[in-house]
Amino acid sequence: MLPVFGHLNPDTDAIASALVYARLLTRQGTPARAYRLGDLNFETPFVLREAGIEVPEVLPQLEAGSPVALVDHNESAQSVSNLADLTVTHVVDHHKLGDLTTVAPAYLRFEAVGCTGTLLWKLHREANVSVEPVDARLMLSAILSDTLHFRSPTTTQEDRDAVAFLAPVAGIGDVETYALAMFAAKSDLGDTPAEQLLKMDYKVFPFGDPAQRWGLGVIETTNPAYVFGRQGELLAAMQAAKSQDGLDGVLLSVVDILNETNRTLVPGDVEAAVVQAAFGVDTRDSVADLGERISRKKQIVPTLEKHFAPQH
Amino acid sequence: MLPVFGHLNPDTDAIASALVYARLLTRQGTPARAYRLGDLNFETPFVLREAGIEVPEVLPQLEAGSPVALVDHNESAQSVSNLADLTVTHVVDHHKLGDLTTVAPAYLRFEAVGCTGTLLWKLHREANVSVEPVDARLMLSAILSDTLHFRSPTTTQEDRDAVAFLAPVAGIGDVETYALAMFAAKSDLGDTPAEQLLKMDYKVFPFGDPAQRWGLGVIETTNPAYVFGRQGELLAAMQAAKSQDGLDGVLLSVVDILNETNRTLVPGDVEAAVVQAAFGVDTRDSVADLGERISRKKQIVPTLEKHFAPQH
Structure with missing residues (x-):
């Protein structure tokens, strides 16, 4: 059974795409099984419950050389710790x-769409494989989650086409209502410890050469006031993560899903100076207003990458 | 106009795939133009002449940051020298x-098929784009060339399916006769200087860590006696390439297309020791009989990679 898994700190796309791709590979003659690399966020259990699907198990330790399929990520820093020893045979990202x-020619499918779910929808169509209702629901949920129901600048026409195709197959009549229920589940953070909030949607990126390592967290919520009510705890958790993981900087973007704005927590002077130089934005009371830059992938990471790039 | 190009020391797939992908991208709304990275071999002019297509121009110097599309290669050692400064937006390989x-999410399409031409055929089908006769001829020629008309172990069912689909579109009634004419053109080496023969289908690979750099040439021919008649010149050219390019080793595989065998020229003791250790084959009179290992990609490179890999 080929293990299929998404990135560390899995979001809905990382989990849903692993489940859907494992089923597709199996139907196409490559027996595969979905796993996860870590705890679920607050949105994904809602999605799996609505779909009637069990939570995938945590990936067990794999022997060196084992074949694996990656979805929704490709960088070693966002994957299983011994990725370099494994044999990657498939990537959809x-x-x-x-x-x-x-090590050998592999199946790699990368496109600049808003969600891995959209690519999996295309794979079904290209292979003339029917889309099962449960897979339709998982792909649709992943797309709504990754694109914030088309609010994110990462959204493409293919993401919209996919949702338009998948909603009736999934039996979801009112996509807007379903998306709001997903986002409400995601925003119901309760008494989650600050460290867990920070790491829920969190990735470590190398920037520049020699590489600095930055931890970039995002909390997408319909209730930003709740998050800023816990600002002190979160800043302390960021400082702790920075020293424990030996990082050069940590940022936590609090994205207001409904208003499409990003106010980012900035724990120290190093981060404040980089935010000022890279985005031209000052930090006040440990918060930088990054305005409409709500996409880590499309707006935050490329700007930091450019900032740290060696000059040609 | 997005430049599209294949690898250094272009073969028929590198040229034909650049031409076909540039046309496909243009038809899909991304104006693109095919280029080449170096001189043609003896097979490709036959293919282009039969297709009534001009030889693409050599890629001009591109400014840093320019977008480019790669076909039939992805490693920097096999591409334009300033690849790291360019923005790769598409790869089909x-x-x-x-x-x-x-730098940003790109369109990447990799599959373990015998030829980039086969992937381009799939891209036409998936996009519901009609295949023009000239494109059909170019893709078919690339597939016959890369798979040695299905003799290579890299051949997949999809390569066979592609040729079966493309031959009637291209107006080629007898594929076997066409393939033999291609291979005869490729084997008509005339008085080509030995250095040029060595470099005609030649790639530099990094092996191990810290990386050794090896130059691996292949001459696929229906007339191996001609090549071995020039053995002394070729060995001298290999020694010269090794010292000029600062390589750790150079090998030149002479592949008998019709008999599907590989006798490889081994210029020195370093190479002979590696060939013995990696393939278990002795070298006599500077020639190692590698038997049916006729695929550099599937049989030569993976074995050397394994030989040079650090032990876990």
Whole structure:
């Protein structure tokens, strides 16, 4: 059974795409099984419950050389710790290509769409494989989640086409209502410890050469006031993560889903100076107003990458 | 106009796929133009003449940041020298993934098929774009060339399906006769200087860590006696290439297309020791009989990679 898994700190796309791709590979003659790399966020259990699907198990330790399929990520820093020892045979992803290499020719499918779910929908169509209702619901949920129901600048026409196709197959009549229920579930953070809030949607990126390592968290919520009510705890958790993980900087973007704005927590002077230089935005009371830059992938990471790039 | 190009020392797939993908991208709304990275071999002019297509121009110097599309390669050692400064937006390839990275999400399409031409045929079908006769002829020629008309172990069912589909579109009634004419053109080496023969289908690969750099040439011919008649010149050219390019080793595989065998020229003791250790084959009179290992990609490179890999 080929293990299929998404990135660390899995979001709905990482989980849903692993489930859907494992089923598609299996139907196409490659027996596969979905796993996860870590705890679920608050949105994904809602999605799996609505779909009637069990939570995938945590990936067990794999022997060196084992074949694996990656979805929704490709960089080693966002994957299983011994990725370099494994044999990557399949990747379906919508992120920039990082340090991935393969030992032999592999199946790689990358496109600049808003969600891995959209690519999986295309794979079904290209292979003339029917879309099962449960897979339709998982792909649709992933797309609504990754694009914030088309609010994110990462959204493409293909993401919209996919949702228009998938909603009736999934039996979802009112997509807007379903999306709001997903976002409400995601925003119901309760008494989650600050460290867990920080790490829920969190990725470590290398920037520049020699590489600095930055931890970039995002909390997408319909209730930003709740998050800023816990600002002190979150800043302390960011400082702790920075020193524990030996990072050069940590940022936590609090994205207001409904108003499409991003106010980012900035724990120290190093981060404040980089935010000022890269985005031209000052930090006040440990918060930088990044305005409409709500996409880490399309707006935050590329700007930081440019800032840290060696000059030609 | 997005430049589209294949690898250094272009073969028929590198040229034909650049031409076909540039036309496909243009038809799909991204104006693109095919270029080449170096001189043609002896097969490709036959293919282009039969197709009534001009030889693409050599890629001009591109400004840093320019977008480019790669076909039939992805490693920097096999591409334009300033690849790291360019913005790769599209890759269609059937090789292992090397040191490629992208600054932003890109279109990447890799599959373990015998030829990039086969992937381009699939792209036409998936997009519901009609295949023009000239494109059909170019893709078919590339597939016959890369798979040695299905003799290579890299051949897949999809390569066979593609040729079966493309031959009637291209107006080629007898594929076997056409393939033999291609291979005869490729084997008509005349008084080509030995250095040029060595470099005609030649790639530099990094092996191990810290990386050794090896130059691996292949001459696929229906007339191996002609090549071995020039053995002394070729060995001298290999020694010269090794010292001029600062390589750790150079090998030149002479592949008998019709008998599907590989006798490889081994210029020195370093190479002989590696060939013995990696393939278990002795070298006599500077020639190692590698038997049916006729695919550099599938049989030569993986074995050397394994030989040079650090032990886990």
